[in-house]
Amino acid sequence: TGICVEERFVGCLLGLAVGDALGAHFEGQSPDFMERRYRSATDLIDHPPPGELWYTDDTQMAIGVAETLVACGRIDDEVLCSRFAANYLPQRGYGRGAKVVLQAMCDGEDHRFWAENLFEGGSFGNGAAMRVAPVGLLFRDDHDAVWEQARQSSLPTHIHPLGIEGAQVIALAVAIASSFDQLDRSSFFEELASRCASVEYSGPLRRAGRLEDDRDLGLFGNGIEATASVVTAVAAFGLTPDSYEETIGNAILLGGDTDTIAAMAGAISGAYLGVNTIAGHLLNNLEDRKQGRTYIKQLAKNLHGR
Numbered sequence: 001t002g003i004c005v006e007e008r009f010v011g012c013l014l015g016l017a018v019g020d021a022l023g024a025h026f027e028g029q030s031p032d033f034m035e036r037r038y039r040s041a042t043d044l045i046d047h048p049p050p051g052e053l054w055y056t057d058d059t060q061m062a063i064g065v066a067e068t069l070v071a072c073g074r075i076d077d078e079v080l081c082s083r084f085a086a087n088y089l090p091q092r093g094y095g096r097g098a099k100v101v102l103q104a105m106c107d108g109e110d111h112r113f114w115a116e117n118l119f120e121g122g123s124f125g126n127g128a129a130m131r132v133a134p135v136g137l138l139f140r141d142d143h144d145a146v147w148e149q150a151r152q153s154s155l156p157t158h159i160h161p162l163g164i165e166g167a168q169v170i171a172l173a174v175a176i177a178s179s180f181d182q183l184d185r186s187s188f189f190e191e192l193a194s195r196c197a198s199v200e201y202s203g204p205l206r207r208a209g210r211l212e213d214d215r216d217l218g219l220f221g222n223g224i225e226a227t228a229s230v231v232t233a234v235a236a237f238g239l240t241p242d243s244y245e246e247t248i249g250n251a252i253l254l255g256g257d258t259d260t261i262a263a264m265a266g267a268i269s270g271a272y273l274g275v276n277t278i279a280g281h282l283l284n285n286l287e288d289r290k291q292g293r294t295y296i297k298q299l300a301k302n303l304h305g306r
């Protein structure tokens with residue numbers, strides 16, 4: 001019964017890419033602008049901007065994580081860094097610190113120095129969380145392994161505890177979502193919250209579990225910091241678990257870091273509902289060049305075969 005596991009793997013990675021690519025059209029817009037432009041999440045999904053949907057750094061780096069897991073069966077730091085470097089395309093729009101770290105990886109310089117010193121205590125941007133979904137898929141049957149492998153996948157760029165824990169939350173949300181046909185919302189949020197060491201996550205996650213109204217989604221933030229976006233993405237999924245479209249639509253209507261919040265929410269939703277849930281008019285418009293739609297789909301299948 002229900003959705004087969006391979007459909008969930010494909011749904012997760014393509015759900016991430018579609019959320020990223022659709023959200024990227026609105027990155028940095030204000031919530032007011034979004035509200036004036038669209039009546040509802042469904043309105044946005046039914047009337048996306050015309051033309052091909054191009055994904056950004058979120059998908060590009062998730063591809064690197066997935067490639068590493070397919071090759072090694074776990075996060076191998078050296079392989080992960082070499083995949084990040086090989087896939088690095090500055091025009092995909094990376095974070096300010098991430099650019100410096102990745103350029104050092106490409107140049108064979110000491111990238112760890114930059115990851116440790118660019119920001120006080122390391123980066124707490126959402127860059128580790130935006131790319132982590134493949135970890136949740138591969139280790140879905142072992143939540144301790146999800147937590148540890150998500151940490152490993154963060155370290156090349158994000159050593160701040162809040163940057164790491166944001167990634168751990170998204171990975172575990174993907175793992176749990178990919179394991180159920182009928183999700184119990186309160187135990188989902190409770191399991192996530194109880195794993196967290198930081199009140200910055202555990203408090204909002206418990207509040208998100210009680211959320212009733214999409215108008216309150218913005219209370220969890222729409223920023224580039226992991227603490228202002230990770231719980232927002234999980235909350236968007238938790239509000240409308242049976243609709244991929246409403247989940248990413250509501251995430252994008254918040255404005256701010258729309259590509260990343262929709263990428264994270266879309267990955268969780270796609271893992272829960274499977275690839276057939278993603279509207280054809282969005283999926284068929286996703287770019288399909290060297291590492292586009294076809295490549296991502298095959299990568300998800302290879303990850304499932306691992």
Ligand code: 8NA
Nearest residue numbers: 093094095096097098119120122123124125126127257260
């Ligand atoms: P990052 O590590 O550069 O972090 C992102 C930003 O968070 C930094 O540039 C800082 O402004 C802030 N920040 C992080 N840590 C600290 C700290 N310890 N103290 C003070 N400020 C801090 O990059 P990342 O990979 O985490 O960023 C991911 C985001 O970058 C995603 O939204 C992604 O979509 C991308 N992004 C791209 C554009 C673009 O140019 N198209 C715009 C925004 C974000």
Ligand code: MG
Nearest residue numbers: 056057058259
């Ligand atoms: Mg991006």
Ligand code: MG
Nearest residue numbers: 140141178179
């Ligand atoms: Mg299971």
Ligand code: MG
Nearest residue numbers: 257258259260
């Ligand atoms: Mg972003």
